Amino acid sequence: MATAPLLDIGAHAPVPVNTGGIVAVHNLGFGRSTASCSCGWAGRRRHLKAAAEQDAWVHAMRDGCDVSCPLVLAW
Numbered sequence: 001m002a003t004a005p006l007l008d009i010g011a012h013a014p015v016p017v018n019t020g021g022i023v024a025v026h027n028l029g030f031g032r033s034t035a036s037c038s039c040g041w042a043g044r045r046r047h048l049k050a051a052a053e054q055d056a057w058v059h060a061m062r063d064g065c066d067v068s069c070p071l072v073l074a075w
C-alpha cells in the first residue's frame with residue numbers, strides 16, 4: 001500500500017514580524033492610485049485602484065507591515 005509523503009511544514013517561510021509600518025492606498029483621482037507605507041515604501045502609480053490595493057496587500061504580507069483601515073484614503 002502506497003502512502004502519501006508527509007508535508008514538510010518546516011519548509012515554509014517564516015511569518016514576518018510587524019515592522020511598525022502602516023500601508024494605505026491614496027486615491028489621487030480617477031485612474032490614479034498609489035500605495036504607500038509609513039515605513040518608507042511606495043508603490044507604483046496605478047490606473048486601477050484595485051491594483052494599488054493589491055500592491056498594498058503584497059507589501060504588508062512580504063514586509064510585515066499593517067494595512068490601514070480603511071485601506072483607501074482620499075488624498
Ligand SMILES: [Zn+2]
Binds near residue numbers: 038039065
Ligand atoms: Zn511598510
